[in-house]
Amino acid sequence: MDRQIVCFAIPAVEVALAQLNDPRLGTRPVAIASLNKACALIREVSSEAAQAGLAAGMSVDHARRVCPPLQVLAPNPARVRTANESLLKVVARYAPVWELFHPGSFLMDVTGTGRLFGPACDVAAKVQQEVLEQYRLDGVAGVGSNKLIAQTAAMLIQPSELYDVRPGSEEVFMSPLPVGTLPGLRRPCMRKVVHRLDDLNLCTLGDVAASPLDALEVAFHDYAGSLSRWAQGIDSLPVLPPTVHPTVEETILFEPDEIDDPVLIGRMLNALQRLCRTLRSQRRVCGRLSLTIRYSDQSEVTKHERIQPETCWECDVSPLVISLFYKSMRRRIRLRALTLSMSGLTGYAEQASLFETRSLEAQRQQDRAKKLAVALDTIHARYGEQSIYYGRSV
Numbered sequence: 001m002d003r004q005i006v007c008f009a010i011p012a013v014e015v016a017l018a019q020l021n022d023p024r025l026g027t028r029p030v031a032i033a034s035l036n037k038a039c040a041l042i043r044e045v046s047s048e049a050a051q052a053g054l055a056a057g058m059s060v061d062h063a064r065r066v067c068p069p070l071q072v073l074a075p076n077p078a079r080v081r082t083a084n085e086s087l088l089k090v091v092a093r094y095a096p097v098w099e100l101f102h103p104g105s106f107l108m109d110v111t112g113t114g115r116l117f118g119p120a121c122d123v124a125a126k127v128q129q130e131v132l133e134q135y136r137l138d139g140v141a142g143v144g145s146n147k148l149i150a151q152t153a154a155m156l157i158q159p160s161e162l163y164d165v166r167p168g169s170e171e172v173f174m175s176p177l178p179v180g181t182l183p184g185l186r187r188p189c190m191r192k193v194v195h196r197l198d199d200l201n202l203c204t205l206g207d208v209a210a211s212p213l214d215a216l217e218v219a220f221h222d223y224a225g226s227l228s229r230w231a232q233g234i235d236s237l238p239v240l241p242p243t244v245h246p247t248v249e250e251t252i253l254f255e256p257d258e259i260d261d262p263v264l265i266g267r268m269l270n271a272l273q274r275l276c277r278t279l280r281s282q283r284r285v286c287g288r289l290s291l292t293i294r295y296s297d298q299s300e301v302t303k304h305e306r307i308q309p310e311t312c313w314e315c316d317v318s319p320l321v322i323s324l325f326y327k328s329m330r331r332r333i334r335l336r337a338l339t340l341s342m343s344g345l346t347g348y349a350e351q352a353s354l355f356e357t358r359s360l361e362a363q364r365q366q367d368r369a370k371k372l373a374v375a376l377d378t379i380h381a382r383y384g385e386q387s388i389y390y391g392r393s394v
Contacts (some may be wrong), residue, residue, distance in 0.1 A: 002167045004120035006108040007090065007142040007150035008127050011159060012044040013104030014293075016137055017079050019046070020347050029067050035074045035297060043075065056260055074298040078337065080104070083137070090130045094123050104137075107147055110240035121164040128162065145170060148235035151183050170233025175206035182230050183381065186225045193223050205231040232332035248275050248286075257334035258295045264335060265322060271340050272314055277377050279312035279342070286310060286345030289317065291324040294337040301328045310346060315369035 010016055014032045029049035032038045042063055045054045054068040057099070064070055080103045087106065091098050093139040094117055095108035102288045110123050111199035117123050131137050141340045142153030143164040153163035179185065179197050182205070196219055202208050208216070208231035216224035229235070250271045258264055268291075281288060292302040303324045311317060321340065379388055 007154040009105035146235040174233040246345040259334040260375040286342035290341040292339040
């Protein structure tokens, strides 16, 4: 059975989301770049900016000289994350196996689903239509017998278009394309390979496919085999589903943005209390803690910490949370959001330590803290979340 792979993507997804959020940007040249970095490089450009001669990788200063009316926006990871979750609701409805290879871009293996949803090109069209109707995002879709063909086909078209490469015509499809269209050549580690292709005047994939493999090995060494296969449209890599790691997390949004440390820490400890309560109810412990802070300018900082030994009690985790907070806060700018995440979850161990290393007084203090946590769990379960909370969080 021939594989059927669909590549569905929202071109320049961060620009598209910004224009959806602010319709006034729809007709302006827009670029996405980090605003808090010197010599920042552009990550994405709108179609209007592309027509003015701008492209991803160009410095912001140079782009503004080329296109004075350019509007540069900061990345918004939270908005992109929400968009990916929304798109996934549509993608997962049709594809038993899917892979997120870029924000707003999915590879879907629909092999063997023809009796349920019809041919792969029909599935691609349905996904395009549903995303446009539900989320007002205009996407492209490429269909092929492998990941390389589907991705390449999707790169060659404009939004709302669909490119279906029939099985058996892969080499004919790839032959006239410039070598720069290969997705695998866009990685930083392949820059030398791209320069060597240019030096040898191998301009199209057909030129590469027609070159003897032993000649390519002299010029490209270990990359020769991959280049030859890619140029012929051969790709045996499967669509890889994401690895699932059990986590519990909570995001705190500040309205208006907040900069007062006691308030931030109080809200964070309230969230920690809820997460630990969830772990205790599930009889699990966590071994890894992550804190992500998002500033008002949408830049994010994430810090991680191992928890040894694994635990589900606030008295053990709260010092680590406060330490992560102060490690993350390197700029005196108001915060928009905090995300506290616990991962590395395992079953709760009833066995206590055989040889206690803590002093008797420290053990008593921890026992009191655990009894207090259990009492608070009972109060919250009976009277609600707002019945008792950290005073400094107000």
